[in-house]
Amino acid sequence: MEIPVIRSILEANSNIAGELRTLFTRHDILALNLISSPGAGKTSLLERTLRELQAEFRMAVIEGDLQTDNDARRVAATGAKAVQINTEGGCHLDAAMVRASLEHFNLAELDILFIENVGNLVCPVEFDCGEDDKIALLSVAEGDDKPEKYPLLFTLASALVLNKVDLLPYVDFDLTRATRFATRLNHSLAVFEVSCRTGQGLNAWYDWLRTRRAAKKST
Amino acid sequence: MEIPVIRSILEANSNIAGELRTLFTRHDILALNLISSPGAGKTSLLERTLRELQAEFRMAVIEGDLQTDNDARRVAATGAKAVQINTEGGCHLDAAMVRASLEHFNLAELDILFIENVGNLVCPVEFDCGEDDKIALLSVAEGDDKPEKYPLLFTLASALVLNKVDLLPYVDFDLTRATRFATRLNHSLAVFEVSCRTGQGLNAWYDWLRTRRAAKKST
Numbered sequence: 484m485e486i487p488v489i490r491s492i493l494e495a496n497s498n499i500a501g502e503l504r505t506l507f508t509r510h511d512i513l514a515l516n517l518i519s520s521p522g523a524g525k526t527s528l529l530e531r532t533l534r535e536l537q538a539e540f541r542m543a544v545i546e547g548d549l550q551t552d553n554d555a556r557r558v559a560a561t562g563a564k565a566v567q568i569n570t571e572g573g574c575h576l577d578a579a580m581v582r583a584s585l586e587h588f589n590l591a592e593l594d595i596l597f598i599e600n601v602g603n604l605v606c607p608v609e610f611d612c613g614e615d616d617k618i619a620l621l622s623v624a625e626g627d628d629k630p631e632k633y634p635l636l637f638t639l640a641s642a643l644v645l646n647k648v649d650l651l652p653y654v655d656f657d658l659t660r661a662t663r664f665a666t667r668l669n670h671s672l673a674v675f676e677v678s679c680r681t682g683q684g685l686n687a688w689y690d691w692l693r694t695r696r697a698a699k700k701s702t
Numbered sequence: 703m704e705i706p707v708i709r710s711i712l713e714a715n716s717n718i719a720g721e722l723r724t725l726f727t728r729h730d731i732l733a734l735n736l737i738s739s740p741g742a743g744k745t746s747l748l749e750r751t752l753r754e755l756q757a758e759f760r761m762a763v764i765e766g767d768l769q770t771d772n773d774a775r776r777v778a779a780t781g782a783k784a785v786q787i788n789t790e791g792g793c794h795l796d797a798a799m800v801r802a803s804l805e806h807f808n809l810a811e812l813d814i815l816f817i818e819n820v821g822n823l824v825c826p827v828e829f830d831c832g833e834d835d836k837i838a839l840l841s842v843a844e845g846d847d848k849p850e851k852y853p854l855l856f857t858l859a860s861a862l863v864l865n866k867v868d869l870l871p872y873v874d875f876d877l878t879r880a881t882r883f884a885t886r887l888n889h890s891l892a893v894f895e896v897s898c899r900t901g902q903g904l905n906a907w908y909d910w911l912r913t914r915r916a917a918k919k920s921t
Contacts, residue, residue, distance in 0.1 A: 520739045521823050521852065522844025549824065551851055572854065574793065574824035602851070604740050605768065605793035605822055624843030624869065625741025632770055632821070633740065635791065650843065653872055655899075680874075 496610050499578035503585075503613025510590040513692075513699045514598065516612050518636055519620035520629075521602030524646040526554045527679035528620065528688075529597055533561040536689060540594040540696065545584050547576040547601045554599060564588060575606040578613055595696060604633040615699060616641035619665075623647050623656040630665035637665040642673040642691060649678040715829055718797035722804075722832025729809040732911075732918045733817065735831050737855055738839035739848075740821030743865040745773045746898035747839065747907075748816055752780040755908060759813040759915065764803050766795040766820045773818060783807060794825040797832055814915060823852040834918060835860035838884075842866050842875040849884040856884040861892040861910060868897040 507514045517525045526546075533542055543564040546555040555567035566587045568580050581598060588596075598614060600607040608617070619640035621629055624647055630637040637643065643665055645658065658676065666672050673691055677684035726733045736744045745765075752761055762783040765774040774786035785806045787799050800817060807815075817833060819826040827836070838859035840848055843866055849856045856862065862884055864877065877895065885891050892910055896903035 520741060520821070520844075521848055522739060522841070548851055550853055551847075553847055553851065572824075574822070601824065602739070603793070603822055603824055605791075605820065606825065622741075622843060624841060624866065624873075625739075628770075628772055629740055632767055632772065634769055647843065650869065650872055653869055654843075 493609065496578050499582055500611035500613040503578055503582060504615075506585075506590070507596065507613060507615070508699075510593065511700045512590060512593050512596050513696045514596045514612075514614045516598045516600060516607075516614035516617045517620060518600045518604070518607045518617055518640070519602060520604050520622070520625055523602070523620040523622040523625065524679050525599050525602070525620055526557050528644060528646065528677075529558055529599060530561055531679050531682065531685060532689070532692070533558065533563040535685070536692070537562065539693075541592055542595045542597065543588055543593055544597045544599060545576075545581060546599050547580070549573065549601060570601060574601060574603050575610050576600050576612055577610045581612045595692065604629070604636055608636045608639060616695065618642050618644060620644045620646055621661065622650075623658075624650050624654050626655075627657045627661040630661055630668065634668055637672065638668045640669065640672060641695075642675065642688075644688060645674065645676045646679055648676050648683060649681050712828065715797050718801055719830035719832040722797055722801060723834075725804075725809070726815065726832060726834070727918075729812065730919045731809060731812050731815050732915045733815045733831075733833045734835050734837050735817045735819060735826075735833035736837045736839060737819045737823070737826045737859070738821060739823050739841070739844055742821070742839040742841040742844065743898050744818050744821070744839055745776050747863060747865065747896075748777055748818060749780055750898050750901065750904060751908070751911070752777065752782040754904070755911070756781060758912075760811055761814045761816065762807055762812055763816045763818060764795075764800060765818050766799070768792065768820060789820060793820060793822050794829050795819050795831055796829045800831045814911065823848070823855055827855045827858060835914065837861050837863060839863045839865055840880065841869075842877075843869055843873050845874075846876045846880040849880055849887065853887055856891065857887045859888065859891060860914075861894065861907075863907060864893065864895045865898055867895050867902060868900050
C-alpha cells in the first residue's frame with residue numbers, strides 16, 4: 484500500500500513543480516533550493532548574500548521550518564522580503580507550499596528567489612520545488628563522510644557550499660575526501676569552500692550566482 | 703488520502719515497537735535510540751562508550767544509514783557487535799527494521815542495545831523502535847536554536863548530549879539558551895555537556911547509563 488501512495492504524492496508534486504518552473508522562467512527568476520543538515524549555515528549564507536549583493540539583484544527568500552519564524556526574521560533584517568512556511572512537524576517543503584507562498588511576492592520585481600528548506604539531508608531532496616538548482620550546504624563540523632552517506636543530495640545539487648572552513652583547525656575534516664566523493668557522484672558539481680562567519684571564499688559563490696542568473700535571463 | 707495512510711503506518715509501527723519493548727524487558731536489556739542531525743557525533747559517542755564501559759556491560763549496536771556500513775565498521779572496531787541496516791534512501795529506522803535485525807544478536811547476552819538512527823532531527827522522532835529512551839544529540843557547531851526549531855525530539859528524549867564543547871571558543875553557541883529551551887519543553891531532560899573528541903564530560907553520561915540500566919534490571 485505504501486509505495487503507490489508515495490509515488491502519487493511525488494507525481495502530484497512534480498506537476499506543481501513544473502508549473503512553478505514555467506512561472507519562474509517567464510519572470511526570468513533564478514530559483515535556488517538550499518538543502519542541508521540543521522545548523523550547516525543556510526540562513527547565515529543567505530544573510531551574507533542578501534546584504535552583499537543587494538545592489539546587484541532583487542532577491543527574496545521562502546523560509547521553511549517546522550516551527551518558529553526565527554530564520555525569516557534574520558533574513559528580513561537584511562532588508563530582503565522573506566516569507567515563512569511552518570511545516571508543523573513536516574520534514575521538507577514541497578511545491579504546493581512554495582506555490583501558496585508566492586502570493587506574498589511580486590514576481591515581476593524579483594531576480595533571485597532563495598528557498599531555504601527544512602534542515603534535513605534526506606527528505607527535502609525528493610521534493611522538487613520548481614527550482615533551477617539545488618544547493619547543498621555542508622559544515623566541516625559535520626564530518627567529511629556525509630557525501631558518501633547521503634549521496635542523493637550531492638548527486639542532484641548544482642553547487643556544494645562547504646561552510647565553516649574557519650573551524651578546520653579544530654575538527655577532523657578532510658576537504659579532499661569530501662570533495663572527491665561528492666564530485667565523483669556528480670562531475671558538474673561546483674564546490675565552494677567558505678566561512679559565512681568570516682566571509683572567506685564567498686566571492687566565488689557570488690560569481691557563480693551571477694553566472695547562473697545571467698544564463699537564466701538569456702534563456 | 704495521505705493522513706489515514708500515514709496514521710496506519712504509525713499504528714502498525716507502534717504495535718511492533720510494543721512487542722520489542724516486551725522482548726527487551728524480558729531480557730533486562732536497556733534499549734536506547736540515538737537521534738541527531740547528521741554529524742552531531744552519534745557514532746563517536748558510541749565508540750567512546752563501548753570502549754570505556756566494555757568491562758561493565760555487554761553492549762551491541764544497530765546502525766541505521768541510508769547507504770554504507772562505515773558506522774558499523776567503526777563501532778565493530780571497538781569489539782562490540784554491530785549490525786548495519788541500510789534504509790536505501792529511507793529517512794528513519796522503524797520498529798520492523800529493528801525487529802528484523804535482532805536475529806543477529808543473542809539477547810540473553812546483552813545488557814544495553816544502542817540503536818543509532820539515521821542522521822535526521824525530524825522523521826526518526828515519530829517512529830518508536832521499542833526503546834526505553836530516546837537520546838538526543840546536538841553538536842554546539844549546529845547552533846543553539848535547534849531545540850526551539852525541532853521541539854519534538856527534545857520533548858520526547860530522556861537525555862540530551864551536547865557534543866563538541868571543545869569547539870565552544872570558536873562558534874556562537876549559547877549553552878544556557880539551548881539548555882533552557884530544551885528543559886522548558888521537557889522538565890525531566892538530563893543534559894550532558896561533552897566532547898567525544900577529548901572525553902570531557904563523559905563520566906556523567908556513563909553514570910546516567912549505569913542508573914538507567916540498574917532501573918531497568920530491577921523492573
